[in-house]
Amino acid sequence: MAKKKDVLKRQFKRHKKVGKAPGTITYMGHREAAETKVTIIEYTDSLHKIHYPGDVGQIVAHKDTPTTSWVNIVGLSDESFIEKVGFHFGLNPLILEDIVNTQQRPKIDEYEDYIFGTFRMVYINDNNELIGEHVAMVLMQNCVLVFQELDYDVFNGVRDRISAKSGRIRTKDTDYLFFALLDSIIDNYFVVLEHISHKIETLEDELYENPTPEVARNIQQLKKEVLKIRQWIFPVKELVGRLIDSENPLISKDTKFFLRDALDHSYEINESLQIYREMAMSLMEMYMSNMSNKMNEVMKVLTIMSSIFIPLTFIAGIYGMNFAHMPELHWKYGYFLIWGIMIVVFIGMVFFFKKKNWL
Amino acid sequence: MAKKKDVLKRQFKRHKKVGKAPGTITYMGHREAAETKVTIIEYTDSLHKIHYPGDVGQIVAHKDTPTTSWVNIVGLSDESFIEKVGFHFGLNPLILEDIVNTQQRPKIDEYEDYIFGTFRMVYINDNNELIGEHVAMVLMQNCVLVFQELDYDVFNGVRDRISAKSGRIRTKDTDYLFFALLDSIIDNYFVVLEHISHKIETLEDELYENPTPEVARNIQQLKKEVLKIRQWIFPVKELVGRLIDSENPLISKDTKFFLRDALDHSYEINESLQIYREMAMSLMEMYMSNMSNKMNEVMKVLTIMSSIFIPLTFIAGIYGMNFAHMPELHWKYGYFLIWGIMIVVFIGMVFFFKKKNWL
Amino acid sequence: MAKKKDVLKRQFKRHKKVGKAPGTITYMGHREAAETKVTIIEYTDSLHKIHYPGDVGQIVAHKDTPTTSWVNIVGLSDESFIEKVGFHFGLNPLILEDIVNTQQRPKIDEYEDYIFGTFRMVYINDNNELIGEHVAMVLMQNCVLVFQELDYDVFNGVRDRISAKSGRIRTKDTDYLFFALLDSIIDNYFVVLEHISHKIETLEDELYENPTPEVARNIQQLKKEVLKIRQWIFPVKELVGRLIDSENPLISKDTKFFLRDALDHSYEINESLQIYREMAMSLMEMYMSNMSNKMNEVMKVLTIMSSIFIPLTFIAGIYGMNFAHMPELHWKYGYFLIWGIMIVVFIGMVFFFKKKNWL
Amino acid sequence: MAKKKDVLKRQFKRHKKVGKAPGTITYMGHREAAETKVTIIEYTDSLHKIHYPGDVGQIVAHKDTPTTSWVNIVGLSDESFIEKVGFHFGLNPLILEDIVNTQQRPKIDEYEDYIFGTFRMVYINDNNELIGEHVAMVLMQNCVLVFQELDYDVFNGVRDRISAKSGRIRTKDTDYLFFALLDSIIDNYFVVLEHISHKIETLEDELYENPTPEVARNIQQLKKEVLKIRQWIFPVKELVGRLIDSENPLISKDTKFFLRDALDHSYEINESLQIYREMAMSLMEMYMSNMSNKMNEVMKVLTIMSSIFIPLTFIAGIYGMNFAHMPELHWKYGYFLIWGIMIVVFIGMVFFFKKKNWL
Amino acid sequence: MAKKKDVLKRQFKRHKKVGKAPGTITYMGHREAAETKVTIIEYTDSLHKIHYPGDVGQIVAHKDTPTTSWVNIVGLSDESFIEKVGFHFGLNPLILEDIVNTQQRPKIDEYEDYIFGTFRMVYINDNNELIGEHVAMVLMQNCVLVFQELDYDVFNGVRDRISAKSGRIRTKDTDYLFFALLDSIIDNYFVVLEHISHKIETLEDELYENPTPEVARNIQQLKKEVLKIRQWIFPVKELVGRLIDSENPLISKDTKFFLRDALDHSYEINESLQIYREMAMSLMEMYMSNMSNKMNEVMKVLTIMSSIFIPLTFIAGIYGMNFAHMPELHWKYGYFLIWGIMIVVFIGMVFFFKKKNWL
Numbered sequence A, B, C, D, E: 001m002a003k004k005k006d007v008l009k010r011q012f013k014r015h016k017k018v019g020k021a022p023g024t025i026t027y028m029g030h031r032e033a034a035e036t037k038v039t040i041i042e043y044t045d046s047l048h049k050i051h052y053p054g055d056v057g058q059i060v061a062h063k064d065t066p067t068t069s070w071v072n073i074v075g076l077s078d079e080s081f082i083e084k085v086g087f088h089f090g091l092n093p094l095i096l097e098d099i100v101n102t103q104q105r106p107k108i109d110e111y112e113d114y115i116f117g118t119f120r121m122v123y124i125n126d127n128n129e130l131i132g133e134h135v136a137m138v139l140m141q142n143c144v145l146v147f148q149e150l151d152y153d154v155f156n157g158v159r160d161r162i163s164a165k166s167g168r169i170r171t172k173d174t175d176y177l178f179f180a181l182l183d184s185i186i187d188n189y190f191v192v193l194e195h196i197s198h199k200i201e202t203l204e205d206e207l208y209e210n211p212t213p214e215v216a217r218n219i220q221q222l223k224k225e226v227l228k229i230r231q232w233i234f235p236v237k238e239l240v241g242r243l244i245d246s247e248n249p250l251i252s253k254d255t256k257f258f259l260r261d262a263l264d265h266s267y268e269i270n271e272s273l274q275i276y277r278e279m280a281m282s283l284m285e286m287y288m289s290n291m292s293n294k295m296n297e298v299m300k301v302l303t304i305m306s307s308i309f310i311p312l313t314f315i316a317g318i319y320g321m322n323f324a325h326m327p328e329l330h331w332k333y334g335y336f337l338i339w340g341i342m343i344v345v346f347i348g349m350v351f352f353f354k355k356k357n358w359l
């Protein structure tokens, strides 16, 4: 339970920003979120190097070199560091604000020299927690800057393809790298969808087997997760579409071709999410119908027991009366006669309930 | 039950692709799904031949011959074979990826030399299972490539019309063949709709006769099926519309005329699915209302039995008390008087319940 | 009940067409649906004749005469006859297919020499059944062809206005006749709406007076009828709009003026159907709330009876015990004291339930 | 109750028109609706006269005078009178039909010499009934014709402003008068919204205090009213928008400025209606939840009473048995011991229910 | 409770305006709402002064001075004062009407010399009440007029940034000030969203712990709040978009850049509100499911108690009968045998209920 609460409650920090000037760089995540780690992967078709720069100078050095550099910055809590990086790479303060705003809605902003985008990297981390991590990416002529909050990411496939000498990515420009990272994020949405789909099936099974209130609570939780994920993922299809329509020379016609494939996937993901949403709502209905069934069963037991024994008890009560003059009491087989009557009543009631299909 | 689970769970394999480069050809279906079978139907107005090619070379030979060739490839698990075919026919790797991706959303992609489309062929197979089979089709100048996962298909009508010497199809070009195949897929959607419609009627009847929890579960299952089919069928109307608006010379004006008829059907199918969706939701409501009715009936029996016998038992209890001084006990007709009172009470209660319409 | 099932189940024949070539003329209605009857009303401002042609030749003769001819063909089961008519009037095979396809969705297709439309003629027939009859109409230079499935139609008003010498229709062209027929169909939708509205009011009244499960079933049936009618009527507003925007010289500016009035009505009908749909859904909610009320009433009776007599019976039970030493039993007024206590308990319970407003 | 039925049932007369030619002037309201009353307010900035014309001639005289004349015609049942007025003012028969069709959907039609509009004047009349009165207005160069069904209207504010010498309206043209009347209708929608809002609050309060079935029925009634009002008001925002976009010289740029203000209000009204609709639906949910609460309370009383006294009665029953050998019966304090046990059981049960929070 | 009613009921005054001429300045808020307070903040990059003008003349003096002046007017009940200010600043009467109409829907109107906008400033005031305060702003060449109803506002951040010598705002024009104020309003929406989100979580927790009818009522209240807030906030995103697309020279390209950031936030807020709306609806469902669970629990207790003790009491009743000939009564161990039987029945029932998982 704790896990999900954490995930769902991350957005409670916007009040920090009220009244501040736009462009004020305010980190919205967990302050304790550790030091900043920077890794640079530099490559051409014939070159592949990994750098761990010691200061901002070593980072900025990659800005204008003709090689392709992927600057990966993990940890957004050091606002002054982000500001310095932004300043040297010539980024607009509004963008810097969006980079450290971990609640930023996915967006694409085009500037003259670079294209800026933020997305939600949604994944199941090593502790099996569902995480919606804010990631910001800047596409420039010779490098791609990636800012992410947490160490974990979904980019290892891209790293592998870069380090594999023969990969197509090594022969391509920064726009293809930008696409490849975005594609990894989108591909991973399918994994999250499988996770949701699996959760729905599990809840559905539990529902039929043992519909405890806990199950209802989990259904509720699932609905909130689906809503949240939809909010994170929904804007992506429009953003990818805008990249495809963009006339910015930073994105080649060839890369747009690949982006169209990603657009395709974005549509599919949205449709699936829509279906999962409807399924999640159906689960609650099923839960209510199961409750109703249980109640019916309970009521039948009560009704059968009461309807059989209450009349019998009444008969016994009659002959427990102490009237001086009760002829039956003195009949020789009165007691046995009464037993006979009671057995007949019993059988009659059982037949009645059989006929009603309650037994 | 098993059947439907199978159908609904087919989409759980996307994680296989995370991190792979776009254009990586990864089969997403059942690996065990058997060897690849290729059949080529070659025809002109005066010619009709069926080939079973032994290798890729014999397939590719049909690429540029002036006859019309329908290359039908069944089985998508042999990725290297698909790759070879794709290479020789000059297909883009992204397309090859979509061909073997059995979870691919229906789509149309136009290239310079060919038009690529994937669709869901939805049908009830010989085991009475509802199948949503991925099928990919490529329209080229002189041939139509069809890639499908399973042996069963809905194209026998087209095969018959080709083999019938006098059919219109024999006088037409590949674009008409492409249309005819698509038309068969769409026509078959009507059969699936009839299946759904029949299921709704059956469930509705069961609902009134014997609303077991099993029925509720089947309604739930039906809702999921309708959602799934909608996801499969929904994009088709837009795709057909795009073909009609396309300026690609591969599609003649004459064929567009026929496509408009298919478009018509696509709209009708979508509207009907929408109705079935609403009906399926209504079924659950009916189920709940039936539960409520049953409960009311159970409660009435309990209430009638209790309300009649509890007061009577109380009266009997009174005269079962052992007080030394209870004058009634010694009256000569006390016992019979009490019987009289009890009968009056009984009749009174029966009248009361009659008046309330509970009896 | 039988009636409605009939109406709702008419669409179960689409599988007949799977695999057939487009343009194959396959009647989808009731095969037994009798012979074909043709009537021709021919008129100008000064002329009015009714013909009952014996063969196709006598029908086709009206194609090019300068008078206005309304060719009314009842019965669509004779496919070869329809084909012959179509051939002589120069109609496209795809249109002939739509004429005999009694499940065809309402549509308008414009051709060079004629405009083709199919609609649903919805009416309550003489047996008080709700019928959604397929009707196809072709507007040509000098005649209007009307194909309908059943004898009954809603065109008697138009026939009267034609036979009335002074009617505006006699001075107008075929496009106005086409409009007048369409207008009759649309006007009749209002009658069906009144029928639906009346049904809703009736069900609502039944709901409050005697909410039997039968009522729930009728509500369900009503919802299905509304859904079906909406599917039939919904496309009409778009079709009329398209006729108005058409640049086809067959439709005069003057007639478009009248079509705008029909468009107006189409919008109104759609809005009303939407409202009836919401009302029908509300009925089910009301039904459930009434069930809940009934249940509450039942439970209150049970609770009141039980709560009053169970404690009293307990008191009686106490003094029915056979202990050797029970002082109260030997008190002179013990029995009357106990009666007193029981009366006090009884009154107390009654007060309690009064206070709770359950009595 | 009677009142609302009246309002909601007014639309049941459309069948009167089936088969009639378009442009046939058929009054759809209450035939008995009294004689026609005509009032003409004529004004310029320096002139203000009220006329009660005796015949159509005296009315038509105002058509071409340079003063501004507001011709107000109350009562639409005299079809031949309306026809005569229409003829002399040069109105299209289709318009005359719409004027007397009291079920006409709100619409605007522009003609060369005049602009025609019908609206719903929704108000609470002097008998506190909610009325949706059909009103038709024609804007001409020198006069505005207003046709209304009932005597009551919402135009008194406009009459006052005209009679007040200094009002802006006296200096303006007919288009401003047309706007002022429309504005009065729209302003009055706010009053109806307040009425609905008040009804919702009242029902909500009743719901919590005393949720009788009557309340459920009133909620249902409210939902129908909101649906109806929405149908009446919904088209207005589009109509006003169309007037603003119109290039008709009858409407000055200055008046469009005021129309924009009315457009503003139309949007607001639609949004509020949407909210009221959602609130009305919520009321029913609240009702059901209250029913559920009541039921729970009833059941708790039953369960508590039964669970406490049934075991006690059993204990008393044990010692009411007549076995020859029952040692406890002969114990000196057996009776008191049993009382002790029963008190312990009683206290135990009370504690149990306290713990469950049922007491 | 009182608080929310207040907030929700503020719109009940529109009837005041019915029949008045448009442009009539009618204050719609609380008449008692105190005197008008005016503050002027005047600044350039090198200057910063705060004025408390004594009369309208001192206010209007700022209209044409080259410094940037923020004229903040608190209190809208003095209609003649507002009229005077409006007259001297050259504002259109329709605008003055909107300024004092505290129910005005958010809007933007562009005039030649100024841009007028009204918004809802939504905040939690010092008494922890949710307030939706009407605020109107006029952007002119050299000053920004702000009209607000209540003393409290969300602009203190802007005031601080102006008074801080080095802030960006000091170097910018009135359009930036206008943006900064709007941005403060929008930023504060996030705070309100957090409040709503917090309320949802609180209600959800209460729901599981103690689902009293009070909780249901609070959920209902929450739904109404979300609806209301949505109505207030919804138009903002379109208004900001319109400012961005405006070609009015009053808004510089640079400021549009910042407005785009605000647009971004508007979208995010709308999406979140949509989610909160769905969550609020889910809460009610959860409540109903919890009610159902409680009921099930109650019924189980009743059924278990009744089913166990009713048969036992029957057995005791049997041997409480007074028949002369009842052999068992005279068996030596008859009494103990009966106890044995009763214990067996008891254990049997307990096992039965264990097996049903009710214990």
Ligand SMILES: [Mg+2]
Pocket (backbone or CB within 6 Å): A006, A007, A008, A009, A010, A132, A228
């Ligand atoms: Mg989350």
Ligand SMILES: [Mg+2]
Pocket (backbone or CB within 6 Å): A008, A224, A225, A227, A228, A229
């Ligand atoms: Mg969430």
Ligand SMILES: [Mg+2]
Pocket (backbone or CB within 6 Å): A007, A008, A130, A224, A225, A226, A228, A229
């Ligand atoms: Mg989540």
Ligand SMILES: [Mg+2]
Pocket (backbone or CB within 6 Å): A264, A265, B101, B104, B105
């Ligand atoms: Mg894909």
Ligand SMILES: [Mg+2]
Pocket (backbone or CB within 6 Å): A268, A269, A272, B011, B103
């Ligand atoms: Mg998918």
Ligand SMILES: [Mg+2]
Pocket (backbone or CB within 6 Å): A193, A272, B011
């Ligand atoms: Mg999926």
Ligand SMILES: [Mg+2]
Pocket (backbone or CB within 6 Å): B008, B223, B224, B225, B226, B227, B228, B229
């Ligand atoms: Mg499914």
Ligand SMILES: [Mg+2]
Pocket (backbone or CB within 6 Å): B007, B008, B224, B225, B226, B227, B228, B229
């Ligand atoms: Mg499915």
Ligand SMILES: [Mg+2]
Pocket (backbone or CB within 6 Å): B007, B008, B130, B131, B132, B225, B228, B229
């Ligand atoms: Mg399926």
Ligand SMILES: [Mg+2]
Pocket (backbone or CB within 6 Å): B268, B269, B272, C011, C103
């Ligand atoms: Mg259909």
Ligand SMILES: [Mg+2]
Pocket (backbone or CB within 6 Å): B193, B272, C011
């Ligand atoms: Mg169908």
Ligand SMILES: [Mg+2]
Pocket (backbone or CB within 6 Å): B264, B265, C101, C104, C105
């Ligand atoms: Mg068709």
Ligand SMILES: [Mg+2]
Pocket (backbone or CB within 6 Å): C008, C223, C224, C225, C226, C227, C228, C229
């Ligand atoms: Mg139907």
Ligand SMILES: [Mg+2]
Pocket (backbone or CB within 6 Å): C007, C008, C224, C225, C226, C227, C228, C229
């Ligand atoms: Mg129907």
Ligand SMILES: [Mg+2]
Pocket (backbone or CB within 6 Å): C007, C008, C130, C131, C132, C225, C228, C229
């Ligand atoms: Mg029907």
Ligand SMILES: [Mg+2]
Pocket (backbone or CB within 6 Å): C268, C269, C272, D011, D103
């Ligand atoms: Mg209507």
